[in-house]
Amino acid sequence: MKNFSGRALFLDRADINTDEIIPARYLTEVSKTALKPYLLEGLKLERFDPKVDLDNKKVIITRDNFGCGSSREHAAWALEVNGINLVIAESFARIFKQNMFNCGMLAVEMPVKTIDYLFSMRGNGCIVIKTDFIKSVFLVKIKNQKEELDFSISGFNRALINAGGWVEYADLNY
Amino acid sequence: MGKTIAEKIFDAHFVDKPADDINVIRLDAVFCHEITTPVAINDLVKRNKDKVFDPEKIKAVIDHVTPAKDSKTALQGKILRKWAARHNIVDFFDIGRNGICHAIFPEKGFVRPGSTIIMGDSHTCTYGAFGAFAAGVGTTDLEVGILKGVCAFKHPETIKVIISGTMQSGVFAKDVILSIIERIGVNGATNKVIEFTGPVVDSMSMEERMTICNMAVEAGGTCGICYPDMATVEYLWEFIKDKYSTKKTALNLFMQLVSDCDAKYDIVINHDITHLTPQITDGYKPDNVKPVSEMEGIKVDQVYIGSCTNGRIEDLRVAARVLEGKQISSLVRGIVSPATPKVYSMALDEKILKIFLDAGFCITNPTCGACLGMSNGVLAEGEVCVATTNRNFNGRMGKNSMLHLASPATAAATAIAGHITNSKLFVADNK
Numbered sequence: 370m371k372n373f374s375g376r377a378l379f380l381d382r383a384d385i386n387t388d389e390i391i392p393a394r395y396l397t398e399v400s401k402t403a404l405k406p407y408l409l410e411g412l413k414l415e416r417f418d419p420k421v422d423l424d425n426k427k428v429i430i431t432r433d434n435f436g437c438g439s440s441r442e443h444a445a446w447a448l449e450v451n452g453i454n455l456v457i458a459e460s461f462a463r464i465f466k467q468n469m470f471n472c473g474m475l476a477v478e479m480p481v482k483t484i485d486y487l488f489s490m491r492g493n494g495c496i497v498i499k500t501d502f503i504k505s506v507f508l509v510k511i512k513n514q515k516e517e518l519d520f521s522i523s524g525f526n527r528a529l530i531n532a533g534g535w536v537e538y539a540d541l542n543y
Numbered sequence: 544m545g546k547t548i549a550e551k552i553f554d555a556h557f558v559d560k561p562a563d564d565i566n567v568i569r570l571d572a573v574f575c576h577e578i579t580t581p582v583a584i585n586d587l588v589k590r591n592k593d594k595v596f597d598p599e600k601i602k603a604v605i606d607h608v609t610p611a612k613d614s615k616t617a618l619q620g621k622i623l624r625k626w627a628a629r630h631n632i633v634d635f636f637d638i639g640r641n642g643i644c645h646a647i648f649p650e651k652g653f654v655r656p657g658s659t660i661i662m663g664d665s666h667t668c669t670y671g672a673f674g675a676f677a678a679g680v681g682t683t684d685l686e687v688g689i690l691k692g693v694c695a696f697k698h699p700e701t702i703k704v705i706i707s708g709t710m711q712s713g714v715f716a717k718d719v720i721l722s723i724i725e726r727i728g729v730n731g732a733t734n735k736v737i738e739f740t741g742p743v744v745d746s747m748s749m750e751e752r753m754t755i756c757n758m759a760v761e762a763g764g765t766c767g768i769c770y771p772d773m774a775t776v777e778y779l780w781e782f783i784k785d786k787y788s789t790k791k792t793a794l795n796l797f798m799q800l801v802s803d804c805d806a807k808y809d810i811v812i813n814h815d816i817t818h819l820t821p822q823i824t825d826g827y828k829p830d831n832v833k834p835v836s837e838m839e840g841i842k843v844d845q846v847y848i849g850s851c852t853n854g855r856i857e858d859l860r861v862a863a864r865v866l867e868g869k870q871i872s873s874l875v876r877g878i879v880s881p882a883t884p885k886v887y888s889m890a891l892d893e894k895i896l897k898i899f900l901d902a903g904f905c906i907t908n909p910t911c912g913a914c915l916g917m918s919n920g921v922l923a924e925g926e927v928c929v930a931t932t933n934r935n936f937n938g939r940m941g942k943n944s945m946l947h948l949a950s951p952a953t954a955a956a957t958a959i960a961g962h963i964t965n966s967k968l969f970v971a972d973n974k
Contacts, residue, residue, distance in 0.1 A: 397578075398615065440679040468684075471683035535687055543693050
């Protein structure tokens with residue numbers, strides 16, 4: 370199973386699309402690792418510089434409809450090869466979300482007020498998310514403050530993560 | 544309780560229900576192109592599973608960057624080409640015979656009412672125009688589709704959009720779908736099927752229905768879908784005539800797919816287009832839509848006519864009607880990309896290409912090209928383009944450029960004027 374824990378990067382905008390996560394000019398690559406330097410290169414966000422802000426981040430926390438647009442799984446891969454296997458958002462676009470689970474990655478939807486709360490805490494310092502996948506709990510840590518947040522994902526998506534991805538799951542079952 | 548067309552298709556293709564809300568369905572076709580398929584092919588090889596579930600049900604095309612523009616895109620083409628050859632995938636379309644996937648596959652008769660199709664391309668929803676369930680997927684779903692012929696989907700909750708009224712002169716399918724996306728929003732249909740019905744859809748050609756269904760994903764929809772009718776049968780007849788004794792027989796069979804009158808919908812939207820004027824997007828989201836008149840005067844550097852949304856023969860005919868006898872502005876670069884060799888050939892025969900040439904347009908080979916900023920018309924920073932494509936995200940056609948989505952008529956008129964404007968086909972006296 371992949372690592373779903375680490376320091377969080379906050380992306381404060383709805384509808385961040387797959388062109389912003391990985392621009393089409395990099396779709397000419399035929400390996401996942403080649404995408405590593407280009408993650409979020411297309412994202413124009415105030416005070417956001419992917420070269421600086423991605424450093425040592427393992428979790429993304431963001432708003433509504435993350436990953437909309439193109440079906441390119443390169444968007445999930447660009448996260449994966451940067452060690453980011455967990456995205457927490459208000460909601461996801463369908464294909465992007467399925468791509469994440471298909472790759473054994475974790476895409477978790479949280480209510481708006483929980484996301485707002487997480488965003489409100491980020492001024493207090495670096496936020497670290499520690500994921501207990503079996504118990505479905507995020508342990509959110511800022512400095513000395515700790516808090517537990519329950520999350521839920523569908524049984525099918527949980528099975529995909531346990532199997533290691535959709536190829537593995539389908540191979541076992543179909 | 545009755546069923547929607549998508550539910551009927553799911554029932555007919557049922558394989559497994561691994562969870563309450565998940566259906567694994569059997570696929571009638573898996574379509575492939577050179578951008579999203581090579582990674583799946585490489586992964587299958589690496590897993591020692593380099594097989595295909597059925598070579599006749601897999602169709603492949605090189606369309607996104609063709610001819611190859613560099614070594615990397617040449618390699619993508621090479622991987623797809625060699626894979627198609629070693630698995631005896633007969634329906635593989637390479638340079639000279641290739642066109643944009645969502646235009647060429649329907650044109651070849653590969654999309655049938657009631658079938659299930661996936662492709663590693665978000666605009667796969669286009670095929671719903673034929674009453675098929677067709678969804679864009681990522682590379683892993685594609686990989687499993689290639690290997691096993693199955694895919695998992697949530698239960699297809701459906702939004703029904705009833706399009707009624709009279710389409711005014713100079714208003715086209717593109718304007719209709721832009722107005723619907725504005726209404727639903729970019730994520731209003733996430734995880735849902737959008738059924739496009741009503742008298743306006745009934746009177747639309749298959750090309751117009753494809754334009755409508757093509758953009759369902761811009762509202763987040765899994766698939767756009769229209770009911771099959773006589774227009775569907777007529778379009779497909781040359782491919783299905785050996786299978787059905789008469790067109791009526793085929794129609795009767797296809798009609799069984801039509802949603803039951805007591806089918807359950809998530810939402811039903813009545814969309815009257817009588818007062819709809821030509822529409823255009825502003826900004827970087829496809830639901831940010833305005834009447835062209837409100838954007839009038841904005842200067843453009845490029846006009847692009849093509850793509851899986853509006854690169855078919857009807858689109859070229861409309862643009863040619865606007866362009867005939869005119870020259871485009873010397874400040875505008877005009878690019879037209881007929882979607883398939885057949886479209887290209889028809890446009891040649893109908894002297895449409897001559898009109899484009901005389902107007903000052905550059906005619907490219909059939910390709911996705913500039914639509915996703917990969918080749919054939921990428922914009923420089925700060926440039927503005929009016930395009931008949933489907934997605935106006937920041938950087939889509941080139942880093943830090945601006946893209947306005949519109950109909951072929953609006954695009955052609957804009958090319959002549961040098962700034963955004965309504966076409967002469969639109970007569971605004973009926974408001």
